Amino acid sequence: MDMFSRIIKYITGFIIIFLIQYICNWLVKSFNLILPAPILGLIVFTFLLQTNVIKKEWVKDICKFLLKIMPMLFVPLLVGIVVYYSVIEKNLIPILVNVILTATLTLFITALIVDNIIKFIRLQKIRKFHND
Amino acid sequence: MINIWGLIYTVLLYEFALWLKKQPHFNFINPNVTAGLILILILYFFKIDYTKYNESACFLTLLLGPATIALGYPLAENIDLLTKNKRAIYSGFLAGTVTALLTCYFLGKIFHSDWQLIVSLMPKSVTTPIAIEISKAIGGIPELTACIVALTGIYGAVFGHKLLKLIRIKSDISIGLAIGAASHVLGTSSCIERNKPKQVVMATLALIIIGIVTSLICILLF
Numbered sequence: 001m002d003m004f005s006r007i008i009k010y011i012t013g014f015i016i017i018f019l020i021q022y023i024c025n026w027l028v029k030s031f032n033l034i035l036p037a038p039i040l041g042l043i044v045f046t047f048l049l050q051t052n053v054i055k056k057e058w059v060k061d062i063c064k065f066l067l068k069i070m071p072m073l074f075v076p077l078l079v080g081i082v083v084y085y086s087v088i089e090k091n092l093i094p095i096l097v098n099v100i101l102t103a104t105l106t107l108f109i110t111a112l113i114v115d116n117i118i119k120f121i122r123l124q125k126i127r128k129f130h131n132d
Numbered sequence: 133m134i135n136i137w138g139l140i141y142t143v144l145l146y147e148f149a150l151w152l153k154k155q156p157h158f159n160f161i162n163p164n165v166t167a168g169l170i171l172i173l174i175l176y177f178f179k180i181d182y183t184k185y186n187e188s189a190c191f192l193t194l195l196l197g198p199a200t201i202a203l204g205y206p207l208a209e210n211i212d213l214l215t216k217n218k219r220a221i222y223s224g225f226l227a228g229t230v231t232a233l234l235t236c237y238f239l240g241k242i243f244h245s246d247w248q249l250i251v252s253l254m255p256k257s258v259t260t261p262i263a264i265e266i267s268k269a270i271g272g273i274p275e276l277t278a279c280i281v282a283l284t285g286i287y288g289a290v291f292g293h294k295l296l297k298l299i300r301i302k303s304d305i306s307i308g309l310a311i312g313a314a315s316h317v318l319g320t321s322s323c324i325e326r327n328k329p330k331q332v333v334m335a336t337l338a339l340i341i342i343g344i345v346t347s348l349i350c351i352l353l354f
Contacts, residue, residue: 036261045204
């Protein structure tokens with residue numbers, strides 16, 4: 001019986017997510033939105049969970065499962081890079097340097113700024129506390 | 133027979149890569165990159181067409197939409213992270229967007245790349261579907277953009293955590309935000325692999341908001 005109810009939960013969860021995807025696909029197509037359907041779906045889904053229109057327990061299992069397999073879903077896309085290799089080949093060095101430097105700088109600058117602001121705000125709070 | 137050999141190979145190779153990662157001398161590998169590389173070699177040696185593989189593995193690509201939506205679950209559970217550290221997080225979004233675009237632009241100028249290449253490189257820190265739309269809108273080559281977005285994602289997923297460790301960043305908020313800003317969904321999935329829910333939430337937020345802001349900036353400026 002327990003097994004059965006779990007399977008039902010998976011199926012209902014998947015149907016909910018699939019419906020959101022379907023509706024968002026339709027919205028993006030008919031209103032020519034620049035936002036891709038899955039991202040719009042992500043925003044809508046979070047909103048519906050937040051407002052309790054969708055109960056968290058309905059979708060918990062399926063979400064955990066989908067997120068667990070998510071890294072694997074990228075494999076076919078990564079294999080696809082080979083097909084476009086000829087497009088990169090002409091400008092291989094500039095592209096690689098650009099990719100590596102941009103990603104590294106973005107990582108460092110974003111992380112340092114966020115980290116230091118968090119520390120700064122904490123410090124301010126401690127000072128305020130001591131002054132009071 | 134149903135045509136799912138690509139799906140089966142992918143799942144098996146991915147499980148193999150996960151197993152390999154647990155072995156003592158291989159813990160540096162990234163499972164999806166490893167599985168991808170082995171598949172590329174298999175396709176190459178047996179002279180199998182990529183489109184044929186892609187057709188038989190399309191089920192996986194189809195699930196990417198639902199998996200992206202499923203990111204909403206950890207996001208809804210930890211939404212208070214966003215309200216607690218407002219100033220830091222918004223500055224992070226801004227810093228991430230601006231750094232990515234400016235570095236890309238100036239590096240393109242230094243290498244005297246032609247305009248079409250620079251424009252195709254511009255949206256590379258954004259998730260693939262958004263990046264392709266931006267690239268189309270500002271006159272880039274969508275295929276090239278898709279490929280470079282994937283390269284950026286791999287770089288961030290493989291080296292992101294190590295690079296941040298190097299400059300001694302420890303808070304989950306900073307790590308997640310930086311990885312989401314630099315390497316979109318692939319980076320986010322590397323946070324999922326590491327089982328760090330706070331990082332996943334920050335990375336998800338970063339990829340949504342930076343995606344939207346980047347597309348607005350690119351389309352308004354170019």
